Amino acid sequence: MILPWRLGGLALGLVFLAAVVLVKPIGVSTQFVIFDGILWDAINPAVVVESVESKSGYASSNAYLDKSGGSYAKNVANPLNYGFVFVVAMILGAAVSALLRGGVPKAERSMPPVWRANFGDSPGKRYLVAFVSGFLVLYGARLAGGCTSGHMMSGMMQTAVSGYIFAAGAFLAGIPLALYLFRKEA
Amino acid sequence: MTTILLAIVIGGAFGFVLDRIGATNPNVIIGMLRLGNLHLMKTILLAIGVSSLLMFAGLLAGVVDPGHLSVKSAYFGVFLGGILLGLGFAAAGYCPGTGLAAAATGRKDALAFVLGGLLGAAAYMASYAWVETTGVLDSILGGKTTLGAVAGTDYPALFPGLSGEVLGIAVGVALIIVAFLLPDSLRPGEGIAATHKGHHAHS
Numbered sequence: 001m002i003l004p005w006r007l008g009g010l011a012l013g014l015v016f017l018a019a020v021v022l023v024k025p026i027g028v029s030t031q032f033v034i035f036d037g038i039l040w041d042a043i044n045p046a047v048v049v050e051s052v053e054s055k056s057g058y059a060s061s062n063a064y065l066d067k068s069g070g071s072y073a074k075n076v077a078n079p080l081n082y083g084f085v086f087v088v089a090m091i092l093g094a095a096v097s098a099l100l101r102g103g104v105p106k107a108e109r110s111m112p113p114v115w116r117a118n119f120g121d122s123p124g125k126r127y128l129v130a131f132v133s134g135f136l137v138l139y140g141a142r143l144a145g146g147c148t149s150g151h152m153m154s155g156m157m158q159t160a161v162s163g164y165i166f167a168a169g170a171f172l173a174g175i176p177l178a179l180y181l182f183r184k185e186a
Numbered sequence: 187m188t189t190i191l192l193a194i195v196i197g198g199a200f201g202f203v204l205d206r207i208g209a210t211n212p213n214v215i216i217g218m219l220r221l222g223n224l225h226l227m228k229t230i231l232l233a234i235g236v237s238s239l240l241m242f243a244g245l246l247a248g249v250v251d252p253g254h255l256s257v258k259s260a261y262f263g264v265f266l267g268g269i270l271l272g273l274g275f276a277a278a279g280y281c282p283g284t285g286l287a288a289a290a291t292g293r294k295d296a297l298a299f300v301l302g303g304l305l306g307a308a309a310y311m312a313s314y315a316w317v318e319t320t321g322v323l324d325s326i327l328g329g330k331t332t333l334g335a336v337a338g339t340d341y342p343a344l345f346p347g348l349s350g351e352v353l354g355i356a357v358g359v360a361l362i363i364v365a366f367l368l369p370d371s372l373r374p375g376e377g378i379a380a381t382h383k384g385h386h387a388h389s
Binding site (some may be wrong): 001002003005006008009010011012013014015016017018019020021022023024025026028029032033035036037040062063064065067080082083085086087088089090091092093094095096097098101103104108109110111112113114115123126127128129130131132133134135136137138139140141142143144145146147148149150151152153154155156157158159160161162163165166167168169170171172173174175177178179181182185186 | 189190192193194195196197198199200201202203204205206207208210211212213214216217219220221222225226228229230231232233234235236237238240241244249250251254255256257258259260261263264265266267268269270271272273274275276277278279280281282283284285286287288289290291292293294295296298299300301302303304305306307308309310311312314315317318322327328330331332333334344350353354357361365373376
């Protein structure tokens with residue numbers, strides 16, 4: 001079911017190459033902020049406003065959305081932009097692939113076997129840890145200015161020093177924690 | 187409009203391939219981080235190596251626009267953020283891209299991860315002004331630095347005397363070699379080869 005690594009690596013590499021040749025390097029985690037911004041702006045339209053003084057033409061009362069001349073504020077105001085549509089398409093692409101291969105087995109939809117082998121059957125426990133992990137991962141990705149896609153893959157592809165620093169942090173923390181948490185294979 | 191079309195095509199291909207290499211499966215991600223199954227690590231190293239090699243060769247040949255490169259800034263927060271991400275990556279088996287893709291394949295724990303992620307991103311938005319005052323966002327090592335100097339860009343180089351393109355090709359080739367040399371598993375009796383031997387000889 002999983003592609004042999006030579007074929008899968010080549011396919012993934014060509015997608016990253018196509019992105020930088022045709023548009024720009026791939027990134028994902030910024031769009032969590034853009035989606036939050038869209039929700040927030042829907043509740044309170046004063047969050048993102050048009051501004052002639054701002055470089056992007058948009059400004060925000062939130063310092064993060066307002067940074068770099070309001071570039072995030074602009075994307076919140078215009079969700080039909082490259083980065084946001086890219087991530088929506090990524091979600092659809094994964095859904096199509098899963099449909100074509102017959103989907104995820106029912107027993108695995110709430111937790112992977114390696115979790116079940118080490119922590120038991122409770123879906124609530126698994127969802128709670130997944131939720132807290134999601135919080136840490138996205139807070140970390142935004143602090144770092146990118147995630148596994150933007151820093152590790154796109155960054156290392158371009159020999160960006162920031163990409164190596166990020167990968168070092170992620171694996172220095174991730175490998176010991178995974179070794180500690182998941183003693184049993186499955 | 188063309189860029190939106192490209193977003194759909196490249197984004198769709200990215201999501202499709204992420205699913206096909208097993209990156210939407212937290213069992214595979216956790217298996218990699220606990221060093222029991224390095225198949226995905228080999229896949230990713232090969233992908234970075236191939237894209238790096240071809241991109242820098244394309245830059246040398248003049249068929250890749252150096253203006254398309256986008257190098258992110260280096261600062262201490264990149265390392266700190268990497269650590270936070272690494273912890274959640276290990277516990278959940280998802281990162282931002284694969285979490286979204288996995289939720290789309292029907293995984294409910296991935297949906298919980300994505301909701302937590304939206305809250306984490308919101309928390310960063312709320313705390314950004316404070317984070318900035320701590321100095322962890324201040325550039326180090328020249329900021330948007332690459333290993334060597336890349337023609338047609340003004341990114342500072344860690345080794346200014348060396349060609350960024352040649353260095354990029356060399357690093358790309360090195361990553362491909364590492365992908366081939368890396369064993370399937372660093373834990374005896376685990377990994378894809380061991381699994382296949384145990385259950386069905388060929389698949």
